[in-house]
Amino acid sequence: MAGGEELKLLGWWAPGVSPYVLRAQMALAVKGLSYEYLPEDRWCKSDLLIASNPVYKKVPVLIHNGKPICESLLIVEYLDDALGLPGNGKPILPADPYSRALARFWAAYANDKLFPSCAGILKTVKQEERAGKVEETLSGLRHLEAILAECSKGEVEAPFFGGDDIGFLDIALGCYLPWFEAVGRLAGLGPIVDPARTPKLAAWAERFRVAEPVKALLPGVDELEEYITKVLYPKWNIAVTSN
Ligand SMILES: N[C@@H](CCC(=O)N[C@@H](CS)C(=O)NCC(=O)O)C(=O)O
Structure with a gap:
């Protein structure tokens, strides 16, 4: 309290x-x-x-x-x-109205498009459909790579979407990082947030994972994989296969 x-x-x-x-x-x-x-x-x-x-x-x-x-x-x-009272941490949303609108747009995009595509990789069985979901996911990440580059245009690269501190878009996207990793592993795709494809985003992900105070909240990817295969696969009617 x-x-x-x-x-x-x-x-x-x-x-x-x-x-x-x-x-x-x-x-x-x-x-x-x-x-x-x-x-x-x-x-x-x-x-x-x-x-x-x-x-x-x-x-x-x-x-x-x-x-x-x-x-x-x-x-x-x-x-x-x-x-947002004094003493209750820094503001999460950007102060500037345009930056707020952009942060909200991309957070909604991560919610409504990017994550469903990524989870869809596991839910689709047909090769062609799955390849479509992979492409949608990677294209979404390329958009976010560009946004991150835009946020870091200054002389010193900002560590987070929110600048020096974790902000709205960092939280909106960062909560999916364990899932991106687990989906990459379960689908045998390797890292979804791949330094070779989206270097800025991959570096951001590394920073976010170890940042205080969020790092203690992130689940282990092994546990998440187990939850997906044991709890969600049966719900999605997916037979467990060994990758
Ligand atoms: N759009 C909602 C999604 C929430 C959501 O899907 N929650 C899941 C847990 S991951 C849930 O409560 N599922 C219970 C159910 O589907 O009955 C949000 O952003 O809060």
Whole structure:
């Protein structure tokens, strides 16, 4: 609980595997806010989750002084708006309106296009469809490479999309890094964020992975692979094959 504020996060039972929950946790960590983590189970959702997110019944949901906020990107923005008090870390969103709009655009792109394409690599079985998903993913990463180059146009290269500090787009994209790695391994593709194809993005990923305070939240890729194959493959009706 932060300075009289009550914060609860409805999250996932398996830590780190939901990029959306991870995103909310990263934002809370960057803000230095403490909160109560309430794990949810897909097969047995709590009354609190159903009451808090009656439309989608999905996590994460942040509950701030009893008021629920749904959708991971909105939670990140909300933390900045509602709890951007002095002492609660630096702002996550850029101050400049145009930079804010750009950060929001690319965060939505990562959410709606890039990650579904990447997860789609594992969900598609037909060779041709899978190759299409791989190309969509790599093309998305090339876009982000260009954006990162744009953010780092100054004389000294900025370490993050947010400049010297982790910002909105860093969190929006960084929560997918374990997934990119796991998908690359499971699909036998090698690194998806590959220094040979997208060198700036690969260097950013390396910096982000070890950055405080997000590094402690990132799951091990072995654990994530196990979750994908044991929990998600059956849900997606995918037979486990040895790669
Ligand atoms: N667009 C949502 C996606 C949230 C989402 O898909 N959450 C998954 C966990 S990874 C969930 O709650 N799944 C439960 C279900 O589908 O019933 C966000 O960004 O918060």
